[in-house]
Amino acid sequence: METGLTxxxxxxxxxxxxxxxxxxxxxxxxxxxxxxAATRKTTPGGTAQASGMILLIGExxxxxxxxxxxxxxxxxxxxxxxEIRPIRGASVRNEIGYPVVAEDDYSVxxxxxxxxxxxxxxxNRLRNLLRLPAxxxxxxxxxxxxxxxxxxxxxxxxxxxxxxxxPSIVPLTDGGLxxxxxxDGIDVEVVFPVGEPVELYFYEEVTGHEWEGPADAGFLLxxxxxxxxxxxxxxx
Amino acid sequence: xxxxAGPASPETELFxxxxxxxxxxxxxxxxxxxxxAAFRQAEMSIYFQDExxxxxxxxxxxxxxxxxxxxxxxxxxxxVALDLFLEVRRSPGDDEAxxxxxxxxxxxxxxxxxxxxxxxxxxxxxxxxxDLHETLPVSFRPAPPDPLTHLQSxxxxxxx
Numbered sequence: 001m002e003t004g005l006t007x008x009x010x011x012x013x014x015x016x017x018x019x020x021x022x023x024x025x026x027x028x029x030x031x032x033x034x035x036x037a038a039t040r041k042t043t044p045g046g047t048a049q050a051s052g053m054i055l056l057i058g059e060x061x062x063x064x065x066x067x068x069x070x071x072x073x074x075x076x077x078x079x080x081x082x083e084i085r086p087i088r089g090a091s092v093r094n095e096i097g098y099p100v101v102a103e104d105d106y107s108v109x110x111x112x113x114x115x116x117x118x119x120x121x122x123x124n125r126l127r128n129l130l131r132l133p134a135x136x137x138x139x140x141x142x143x144x145x146x147x148x149x150x151x152x153x154x155x156x157x158x159x160x161x162x163x164x165x166x167p168s169i170v171p172l173t174d175g176g177l178x179x180x181x182x183x184d185g186i187d188v189e190v191v192f193p194v195g196e197p198v199e200l201y202f203y204e205e206v207t208g209h210e211w212e213g214p215a216d217a218g219f220l221l222x223x224x225x226x227x228x229x230x231x232x233x234x235x236x
Numbered sequence: 237x238x239x240x241a242g243p244a245s246p247e248t249e250l251f252x253x254x255x256x257x258x259x260x261x262x263x264x265x266x267x268x269x270x271x272x273a274a275f276r277q278a279e280m281s282i283y284f285q286d287e288x289x290x291x292x293x294x295x296x297x298x299x300x301x302x303x304x305x306x307x308x309x310x311x312x313x314x315x316v317a318l319d320l321f322l323e324v325r326r327s328p329g330d331d332e333a334x335x336x337x338x339x340x341x342x343x344x345x346x347x348x349x350x351x352x353x354x355x356x357x358x359x360x361x362x363x364x365x366x367d368l369h370e371t372l373p374v375s376f377r378p379a380p381p382d383p384l385t386h387l388q389s390x391x392x393x394x395x396x
Contacts, residue, residue, distance in 0.1 A: 121389070125382050129257065137255045138303055139281050166386060168260035170271040178273050183263035189272060191344065201272075201344040205264075212344050 118166040122156065125169045132171060142175040148192045152177050155190060155198065159219045161229040181228055188224060190215050244324060246315035249285035249372070250337065251295050251357065254308040256380035259360050261387045266394075267364035268383055270310055275350040280337045284326065285311075287333035295357050296375065298333070308377060309358040311369055316353040320346050362387060 126149045134143050152169070156179070167179040167190075176193040187203040200218035202211040211218065219225065258274040261267075283298045299307045317324050322339040339346070355369040360379040368374045379387075 121386060125386075128382060132257065136257065138253055138307065139277075141255075165263065166390070168271070168383060168386065170258050170260060170273045171255075172273055173277055178271065180260050180271060181263070182260065182265075182269070185264055187348075189344065189348075199344065201348065203348065210345060210348075 141173040144171045145175040148177045249311040250282040272347040272351040283333040310354040312354040
């Protein structure tokens with residue numbers, strides 16, 4: 001299946017647990033709002049490389065620790081697009097979209113210059129939505145769940161281009177979330193309900209074509225990676 | 237006041253509060269619109285136009301309390317709900333005008349049809365013009381900050 005960006009959340013199920021060092025796992029397991037995200041692979045020569053992002057999508061419920069060091073080696077090629085800084089003393093508190101790359105001397109990269117165009121708005125919006133209280137709709141709505149925000153981010157990283165259009169994000173009354181794009185004569189709505197599969201709704205104004213079904217399949221079926229990355233034209 | 241009972245006329249408007257968090261950006265039309273999520277509930281609270289009128293209340297009275305000061309108000313006709321095989325029933329509690337639109341498990345296409353047919357009575361600034369009510373008076377409240385920021389940034393990009 002063709003996908004967009006590599007999902008940044010794979011480190012959570014580390015394929016080589018024996019190579020993981022304690023500092024890495026402490027950061028992700030003890031901080032509920034702290035998503036440590038990295039991809040990792042081992043080269044034929046036996047060295048490993050990792051890169052990814054740390055995303056904060058909620059208010060810190062406790063002070064975030066400083067990352068003292070990162071456990072995984074990187075190859076020189078991975079440095080070219082990243083500005084590498086010494087990890088010692090680096091704090092991730094209140095940082096959003098903080099990409100990291102672990103090196104052989106245990107350092108962490110500064111924010112990667114080419115983060116997705118939609119990331120800043122999306123993470124800020126999710127953070128605001130996660131602050132909503134119960135009954136935010138003045139009826140009986142449940143507050144949005146962190147798991148729904150993570151599913152939405154994961155979906156965007158898997159399917160949406162770096163240059164993709166920023167989605168609108170709305171809360172659902174069951175604690176879920178919904179991503180929406182209304183552009184270029186199409187409506188795309190991706191629904192992340194609590195405890196149910198992710199669904200996509202598609203509508204094309206010119207043809208009147210309407211479709212509803214599994215989100216992964218729908219995104220591919222209607223070439224939404226490409227269609228949602230088309231730049232806006234004046235007068236379009 | 238005489239309480240109304242029984243089915244409402246198909247042309248009666250049903251008013252629903254819309255949370256500021258359920259306003260989204262329409263990049264095609266460069267404006268703000270209501271999300272279909274505002275209509276996604278198996279049992280959806282609404283207020284009957286006929287009941288409000290008989291009590292000489294304005295539609296906007298259902299968002300006049302402090303708890304609703306940032307909310308908007310949308311209207312959809314009884315006929316639209318009935319066409320989608322939804323039940324429209326009166327359920328007065330704290331408010332005599334209160335009712336519910338009830339259906340089986342929500343479908344996205346159904347929610348979409350409701351939101352497409354709905355028209356603003358109290359709209360956010362920068363609301364899409366086509367979504368304003370054609371006959372009832374429409375008033376405006378400030379657009380919610382997140383969608384407004386989103387809209388402004390895409391307009392700025394388009395100007396470049």
